[in-house]
Amino acid sequence: MSKRESGSKDSGSRSHPGVELVRSEAPSELLRELVAHLRQNRTQLREEWVVRITETRLLTAMTKEEIFAEATSVYDSYVEALETEAFEALQAYARNLSERIIPRGVETHEVVGIVLLLRDVLARSLFAKYQTDFKKLNRILDAYEPAANRIANTVAVGFVQERERVIRQQQEAIRELSTPVLQVRERLLILPIIGVIDPQRARQLTEQLLRGIRTNRAKVVVIDITGVAAMDLTVANNLVQTVEASRLLGATVIVTGLSPEIAQTLVTIGVDLGKMNTVGDLQGGIEQAERLLGYKVEKLAEPR
Amino acid sequence: MEVPILKQGAVLIATFQAALSDADLNQLRMGLVQQVVKFRSRAVIVDVTAMDVMDSFASRTLREIAHMIRLRGAETVIVGIQPEVAFAMVQLGLTLEGVATALDLEEGLAYLTQKFKNTD
Numbered sequence: 001m002s003k004r005e006s007g008s009k010d011s012g013s014r015s016h017p018g019v020e021l022v023r024s025e026a027p028s029e030l031l032r033e034l035v036a037h038l039r040q041n042r043t044q045l046r047e048e049w050v051v052r053i054t055e056t057r058l059l060t061a062m063t064k065e066e067i068f069a070e071a072t073s074v075y076d077s078y079v080e081a082l083e084t085e086a087f088e089a090l091q092a093y094a095r096n097l098s099e100r101i102i103p104r105g106v107e108t109h110e111v112v113g114i115v116l117l118l119r120d121v122l123a124r125s126l127f128a129k130y131q132t133d134f135k136k137l138n139r140i141l142d143a144y145e146p147a148a149n150r151i152a153n154t155v156a157v158g159f160v161q162e163r164e165r166v167i168r169q170q171q172e173a174i175r176e177l178s179t180p181v182l183q184v185r186e187r188l189l190i191l192p193i194i195g196v197i198d199p200q201r202a203r204q205l206t207e208q209l210l211r212g213i214r215t216n217r218a219k220v221v222v223i224d225i226t227g228v229a230a231m232d233l234t235v236a237n238n239l240v241q242t243v244e245a246s247r248l249l250g251a252t253v254i255v256t257g258l259s260p261e262i263a264q265t266l267v268t269i270g271v272d273l274g275k276m277n278t279v280g281d282l283q284g285g286i287e288q289a290e291r292l293l294g295y296k297v298e299k300l301a302e303p304r
Numbered sequence: 305m306e307v308p309i310l311k312q313g314a315v316l317i318a319t320f321q322a323a324l325s326d327a328d329l330n331q332l333r334m335g336l337v338q339q340v341v342k343f344r345s346r347a348v349i350v351d352v353t354a355m356d357v358m359d360s361f362a363s364r365t366l367r368e369i370a371h372m373i374r375l376r377g378a379e380t381v382i383v384g385i386q387p388e389v390a391f392a393m394v395q396l397g398l399t400l401e402g403v404a405t406a407l408d409l410e411e412g413l414a415y416l417t418q419k420f421k422n423t424d
Binding site: 206207210211213214217219241244245246247248249250251 | 382383385386387388390391393394395399400405406407411415
């Protein structure tokens with residue numbers, strides 16, 4: 001019995017059922033073995049993965065060559081992450097990859113899908129290699145699983161973060177476009193506001209207007225809110241602040257187009273309307289602005 | 305820190321520097337009024353273009369300066385408030401109420417010229 005105990009794993013378990021007298025490799029050793037296997041079979045496994053990707057109809061927005069190129073770099077990054085356990089590098093790679101493929105129209109489920117497919121392809125290859133040694137297979141999978149999970153997670157999160165960044169960027173662009181500051185005469189700006197104003201948009205509006213006043217050296221600003229349906233306390237106060245801040249830059253603000261509802265709201269809330277110069281409609285507002293600036297508009301002839 | 309005060313005819317122009325301490329502001333308050341008396345100025349332009357932040361003490365001091373100078377029969381115009389500073393000020397409720405403001409030195413002088421023409 002003592003002869004067979006020493007060193008050999010199978011004999012150990014046969015003589016002492018339920019007790020593991022196996023020589024177990026350290027997890028890092030197992031990982032190294034695993035990584036070596038994945039590198040050795042790189043070409044074949046990558047090919048298998050690309051086939052699976054095409055079969056499952058993922059990455060349809062990309063050409064075969066593009067899929068192959070991206071698959072190669074993803075595969076190599078995957079294996080490297082397994083080897084080095086450096087997940088920051090992988091996250092940076094994932095964001096970089098996302099930056100490339102998001103404009104191509106690749107969706108989140110596709111990115112998650114292909115990473116899980118790769119995970120699957122590699123796992124099956126491990127099954128195939130170690131199928132005769134069940135205990136070793138278990139240990140290899142124990143080393144592989146957490147790392148593989150982390151990789152899938154990292155790539156998915158990196159992709160989603162990049163998408164969110166793009167969305168924020170687009171929202172910012174839309175917000176800027178939707179609040180144009182227009183010069184209609186020397187020293188006269190018009191700010192037509194349309195739609196819903198939330199506190200964030202209100203703040204952005206104010207900043208844009210103040211910058212516009214300085215750039216255009218405006219002395220009068222007409223803020224038209226005909227297109228604004230409703231206003232709450234925060235936004236109403238923000239409007240007052242905009243008027244006050246504009247005055248600090250030497251500009252007078254005329255607010256036009258207050259709907260009955262908004263007029264009611266402002267009165268109810270108790271906004272200090274003494275601080276606000278208001279005129280019924282945009283036309284009236286522009287006419288008053290012109291008077292303030294010393295313009296006189298004269299009709300010389302009938303329209304042709 | 306010395307704040308340069310230039311004389312342009314009947315107008316004094318004080319250019320605030322970026323980082324004025326409370327002591328500097330206090331000194332300025334007295335100094336400016338003394339200069340108005342000495343030169344019999346009709347107006348003071350305070351140029352705050354270089355100030356990238358305006359706290360409540362600075363804001364109050366500016367209002368006090370304007371009030372004191374008005375007691376001497378002269379006008380004060382604050383010019384050069386930066387957009388970001390203006391935004392921050394109104395959020396804190398510092399509106400410089402009762403004090404004339406203009407975009408910059410040029411506008412400030414134009415405002416005063418207009419005002420003197422109307423009152424003369």
